[in-house]
Amino acid sequence: MDIERIRQQFPVFSIPTLKDSVFFDGAAGTQMCKSALDASVRSAIEHNANLGGHFSTSTLARQEIDRARCAAAALVNANCAEEIVFGHNMTTLTFHLSRCLGRSLRKGDEIVLTRSDHEANISPWLELAKDLELSVRWLPFDSQTYGFDISEIESSITERTKIVALSYANNITGTINDVALVAALARRKGAIVYIDAVQFAPHGVIDVQALGCDFLVCSSHKLYGPHHGILWGRLEVLEALIPYKPRPTSDSPPYKLETGTKSREAIAGILGAIDHLAWIGREFGGASEQSDKRQQIVAGTRTVVEHEQGLVQQVLDGLKGFEGIRIYGYCEPSELSRRVPTLSFTLESTPSEVVSQHMAEQGIRLWHGNNFSTETIGALGLDQNDGVVRISLAQYSSQDDVQRFLSALDRFSCPASHRPHRR
Numbered sequence: 001m002d003i004e005r006i007r008q009q010f011p012v013f014s015i016p017t018l019k020d021s022v023f024f025d026g027a028a029g030t031q032m033c034k035s036a037l038d039a040s041v042r043s044a045i046e047h048n049a050n051l052g053g054h055f056s057t058s059t060l061a062r063q064e065i066d067r068a069r070c071a072a073a074a075l076v077n078a079n080c081a082e083e084i085v086f087g088h089n090m091t092t093l094t095f096h097l098s099r100c101l102g103r104s105l106r107k108g109d110e111i112v113l114t115r116s117d118h119e120a121n122i123s124p125w126l127e128l129a130k131d132l133e134l135s136v137r138w139l140p141f142d143s144q145t146y147g148f149d150i151s152e153i154e155s156s157i158t159e160r161t162k163i164v165a166l167s168y169a170n171n172i173t174g175t176i177n178d179v180a181l182v183a184a185l186a187r188r189k190g191a192i193v194y195i196d197a198v199q200f201a202p203h204g205v206i207d208v209q210a211l212g213c214d215f216l217v218c219s220s221h222k223l224y225g226p227h228h229g230i231l232w233g234r235l236e237v238l239e240a241l242i243p244y245k246p247r248p249t250s251d252s253p254p255y256k257l258e259t260g261t262k263s264r265e266a267i268a269g270i271l272g273a274i275d276h277l278a279w280i281g282r283e284f285g286g287a288s289e290q291s292d293k294r295q296q297i298v299a300g301t302r303t304v305v306e307h308e309q310g311l312v313q314q315v316l317d318g319l320k321g322f323e324g325i326r327i328y329g330y331c332e333p334s335e336l337s338r339r340v341p342t343l344s345f346t347l348e349s350t351p352s353e354v355v356s357q358h359m360a361e362q363g364i365r366l367w368h369g370n371n372f373s374t375e376t377i378g379a380l381g382l383d384q385n386d387g388v389v390r391i392s393l394a395q396y397s398s399q400d401d402v403q404r405f406l407s408a409l410d411r412f413s414c415p416a417s418h419r420p421h422r423r
Ligand SMILES: Cc1ncc(COP(=O)(O)O)c(C=O)c1O
Pocket: 027, 028, 089, 090, 091, 092, 118, 120, 121, 167, 169, 170, 171, 196, 198, 199, 218, 219, 228, 229
């Protein structure tokens, strides 16, 4: 992958005050690619009308949303575009969905959550459990894999389990969890499987058919698009759902779950972001103009993953030599395919906040703290406020970025004479 050509697709790198930044904050939100920005602006100018009218701006807006739905269906390998629901963001979609699913739950029913999840896939279910007096069972955090512990699934998922909510990749440690295994067991017991793929989606090929889940949700703003959420739901499950909606809103999926006026410019931007991924597949991944969109997306994603894994190795090689550093996640070259390029660490002698302030002064944008993963941070025995220093690489990250980050981190290492382990 030609990194310079990728970076040219991101207008932020042509802004004088920003072009020298290192954007290692992608797990919280990536920069927007040109095709997403162009599509959003075009939608706001050329198709700025609500849906359902006979006039051209309305019909064009509708067509664009239909195309975005088809593209999102190709992204996750859905059966049809009606399985794609757009919403404000993953968190809001999950609160909404949890309320709708709760309509068919009864006191004493069980739900299974994991201690490897972001709060966006915990709090909605805990609130539901409180309201309906459901029992909550937890899959513990596994300090060996830095994800959830699957050895406990047989005892955690029972005949009474109605929902299993779990994350594809941990947003602190980067571990890719074996969600297909859990989904298979959960479905055998008749439970609904809800997967948070927010952190996995930018770094791996999603195939909801192979996963065997019922819902999968991700964020466009971590996929180089605008701030918006994308939810996939199995059609028959969506059809059976009793939604909270205004009476005149359609009773059919996906419309019954998309209440109120849609953010047409965000949805158009999602189409632009997925087109960008398909473009990478054609330019660098060996897909042709004739390949269908899914093939182009898969080829684009694989190309990005290969690039990112090379950078993760470079980061790990640099970090491992630091004395007093603790990295939370897979670190060995043979383990790279088991993680996404989000790496968290703490330094023995320096608070994470101090590292993050220093990096900000150097133009290196990264996050510290718990990143809304309070269960993971608790399981790692870390302070909830100071948490970890987290860097998250993206398709536009370069070897140069990694080098700048490692050099900036050098400020916190001991003098050379006191660093026997430094490579
Ligand atoms: C794993 C994970 N799930 C969910 C979310 C929430 O996503 P959204 O910003 O779309 O609400 C985040 C945000 O960082 C996340 O990392």
